[in-house]
């Protein structure tokens with residue numbers, strides 16, 4: 168539900184980091200509250216993010232807030248947010264329209280299990296749907312789907328809107344019709360003749376237009392497209408390609424549509440557009456034909472003595488008269504055939520003369536009536552099209568919505584996602600990190616935690632896949648809570664209220680230790696349920712101290728509703744302080760290509776060695792001679808110590 172208008176400013180200030188001044192700036196820059204709400208409804212996140220001081224992330228928060236679906240404070244650390252963003256970016260790459268892309272960026276983890284379930288169901292249906300559709304054809308077509316362009320035809324001064332009263336005049340201005348044609352109230356003598364078409368908007372019929380032949384009459388209560396049909400027609404013309412593409416998609420999907428009707432109206436209008444006939448050219452070419460015909464016929468006349476006398480006395484003899492009449496009759500028929508107009512522009516003489524006045528009169532009359540016919544046809548088409556405009560816009564929107572589901576379906580299909588169950592533990596069978604899907608040798612992982620062990624230490628081989636497993640756990644939990652199926656063969660997810668991922672890659676500059684301890688300590692205490700993923704926390708300070716800190720954190724987390732996985736190479740030391748489950752990923756050696764042989768699925772209740780010597784051996788085998796010496800020395804030391 169959209170927030171009501173007067174609470175827009177207030178709602179904006181609910182977004183963290185946005186004070187009243189910034190809220191006002193956002194409203195002003197977008198052209199008012201109404202425009203802002205429209206941008207939000209159309210998910211124009213980039214437009215909001217283009218405001219100075221508003222990041223993309225903030226724009227997403229603003230959009231979600233104003234849509235009544237605020238971004239929950241769920242992703243608590245930078246790394247958790249990055250993992251979330253990677254998921255969204257992966258799905259977004261499947262979107263073809265800006266709308267779908269933006270809707271995907273609004274997907275957030277939530278704690279509303281019903282909402283998650285129904286969204287997951289929709290994605291699973293979409294996954295099935297895409298397997299039955301001609302995907303490549305649809306992809307090409309969907310790329311061209313966008314919001315229809317608004318078209319504003321240019322000012323056309325060759326037509327005028329004529330009104331009788333000040334009231335009607337104001338009404339035309341209110342409708343903005345003066346942007347298309349001049350609006351005239353008290354025309355001066357002869358002024359109206361200058362226009363090729365007068366659109367006479369009458370209420371009383373006070374103006375006498377008997378002498379003007381270039382006028383169409385429309386009543387004052389007409390709709391705008393009955394006065395200026397170009398507005399509606401321009402819109403449909405501008406978007407013809409879009410509509411043709413949309414129709415093709417609709418046909419593929421077997422969806423009902425009014426687009427074929429729209430396109431038929433436009434094609435019909437195009438086919439009825441009359442070609443401008445060149446009356447001058449028609450008259451001149453017929454004159455040339457008639458002159459040569461007359462010359463040939465007169466040459467052959469055989470005059471008797473008295474006929475010559477009559478010719479001298481009366482001007483023309485009966486025979487000659489007949490020849491002229493015959494040729495001129497044929498000439499007029501030819502002109503009618505060429506121009507569609509019945510008229511005789513010739514003065515009998517040899518060669519024929521053209522009655523210029525008559526020709527001008529006919530030309531003006533003809534062009535006026537053609538303009539009127541064209542106007543009427545356009546109004547007729549515009550009336551039919553304007554009734555369909557809303558339906559067309561809904562259909563385009565519907566296709567953008569379809570693109571959202573299509574993108575999710577393609578994503579679920581390509582990544583082989585499955586519907587997760589929700590429960591009080593995390594149980595994964597055949598889980599895979601998204602970035603490993605399609606890689607050379609991905610190993611699917613089985614893992615289980617949460618009940619009874621809500622805290623475990625994860626130990627094991629360097630490069631064994633511990634960090635990858637933590638990220639997989641984060642991905643699965645986030646995706647399920649975003650209402651997405653997950654990357655596994657089977658999965659149970661325990662919904663949480665917050666995800667904390669402390670990456671070993673975090674910066675450890677001055678003060679980092681203190682600030683980390685201060686911010687992380689409250690996280691370990693009970694309260695909201697969390698998924699806590701810690702990657703080699705021991706790097707925060709000297710090892711001995713780190714062990715004591717980690718052990719204490721574990722004691723507190725164990726008592727809470729949270730689940731924690733802590734990657735560490737110090738498990739043995741930690742166990743001296745606290746009793747906690749330890750799992751291990753073990754490397755069993757190097758294969759013939761000196762790659763690590765490792766079972767990426769952790770062994771439960773198993774403390775695995777880090778086996779850094781295997782990594783050193785691997786590098787030794789794969790490196791060049793100079794450096795080999797160094798690795799050789801290291802390996803010798805390992806061998807000495809056993």
Ligand SMILES: Nc1ncnc2c1ncn2[C@@H]1O[C@H](COP(=O)(O)OP(=O)(O)OP(=O)(O)O)[C@@H](O)[C@H]1O
Nearest residue numbers: 608609610611628629630631632633634635636767
């Ligand atoms: N399940 C898997 N299938 C295939 N490759 C994997 C899997 N898990 C991890 N890898 C690959 O193994 C390499 C090491 O993974 P990762 O960084 O997660 O190991 P790690 O145990 O955290 O290492 P370290 O302790 O040295 O930091 C990465 O290149 C990763 O892509």
